[in-house]
Amino acid sequence: SGTLYIVATPIGNLEDMSPRATAILSRVSVIAAEDTRHSGRLLQYLGVRKPMVALHDHNERDKAGLVLDRLAASQDVALISDAGTPLISDPGYVLVREARARGFRVSPVPGACALVAALSAAGLPTDRFLFEGFLPSRQGARKAALERLSGESATLVFYESPHRIVETVREIERVMGGERELVLARELTKTFETFYAGPVGRVRESLEADPHGSRGEFVVMIHGASAEELTAGSVEVDRVLALLLTELP
Ligand code: SAM
Numbered sequence: 001s002g003t004l005y006i007v008a009t010p011i012g013n014l015e016d017m018s019p020r021a022t023a024i025l026s027r028v029s030v031i032a033a034e035d036t037r038h039s040g041r042l043l044q045y046l047g048v049r050k051p052m053v054a055l056h057d058h059n060e061r062d063k064a065g066l067v068l069d070r071l072a073a074s075q076d077v078a079l080i081s082d083a084g085t086p087l088i089s090d091p092g093y094v095l096v097r098e099a100r101a102r103g104f105r106v107s108p109v110p111g112a113c114a115l116v117a118a119l120s121a122a123g124l125p126t127d128r129f130l131f132e133g134f135l136p137s138r139q140g141a142r143k144a145a146l147e148r149l150s151g152e153s154a155t156l157v158f159y160e161s162p163h164r165i166v167e168t169v170r171e172i173e174r175v176m177g178g179e180r181e182l183v184l185a186r187e188l189t190k191t192f193e194t195f196y197a198g199p200v201g202r203v204r205e206s207l208e209a210d211p212h213g214s215r216g217e218f219v220v221m222i223h224g225a226s227a228e229e230l231t232a233g234s235v236e237v238d239r240v241l242a243l244l245l246t247e248l249p
Contacts, residue, residue, distance in 0.1 A: 002072075002105075003071075003106070004084050004104055004105065005028060005078045006079050007025060007086070008094065009042060009084065010042075010112050011083045011117065014045055016189060024109055028075075029050075030051050030078075031077070032052070032079045033052045033053075033054065033079075033081050034056050035056070035082055036052040039052065040153070055067070055092070067099075081220045084112050085111065092141045112189070114219050115219060118185035121185070121195070123183065126155065130156050131157045134160065137164070143171055146172060157222065162216055162218065163214070165184070166208065173204055176222065180223060181200075182196075182222055183222075184203060184218055184219070187216040
């Protein structure tokens with residue numbers, strides 16, 4: 001039977017496409033892409049002409065069947081997304097899971113991933129990190145998510161859309177305080193690649209002051225809670241417990 005290749009594509013700079021990734025795209029029978037118009041431009045740049053099927057979050061269950069039929073017919077298929085590594089806050093999970101369940105070979109062709117690129121250059125601890133994808137878009141849910149994570153000691157990593165970045169940084173400041181170390185990686189591998197780093201309050205100020213600050217794509221990284229913050233947290237828990245004990249019958 002065929003092989004399903006999970007192929008990473010660039011996150012901005014087209015030269016990040018690896019020769020092997022291009023070779024695999026030229027070799028497969030069909031390319032499953034999140035947005036065929038968008039990926040069509042990349043394929044044209046690479047000089048690859050292939051039939052494509054659209055596979056996005058809304059139709060993945062239906063379209064996965066088409067891809068599985070191809071694999072069953074001994075055809076190789078490549079999955080790509082709009083940018084970076086498929087399945088990392090991108091479609092593909094349903095397909096990969098189903099392909100593996102049916103015993104097909106699934107093989108990664110690694111390349112750009114905004115999460116790893118951002119973390120590798122941020123200067124924050126990388127021995128342990130927690131990737132949370134996109135925070136919820138509703139303000140209440142976003143605040144609750146940040147509160148749940150504020151005591152986490154691993155480095156926190158999020159993806160964020162450009163129109164919400166300032167709001168999200170303000171929310172981080174409200175929940176975790178202005179002193180927590182924050183790094184924003186903006187427009188990685190592109191002409192206007194920028195890192196904003198420092199205490200949350202200062203990063204918020206420079207973002208607000210920069211007319212281009214909220215343009216482009218961002219990876220948000222927060223230093224994990226320090227030992228002092230964790231102790232402060234447990235002191236708070238002790239206080240609440242003591243209070244509860246006095247109130248309980
Ligand atoms: N699968 C992709 C990957 O491997 O990085 C991520 C797809 S997700 C739908 C898109 C988000 O990734 C953006 O909102 C942004 O948070 C992040 N991102 C993608 N490209 C980026 C870049 N060049 N610079 C900074 N962040 C980027």
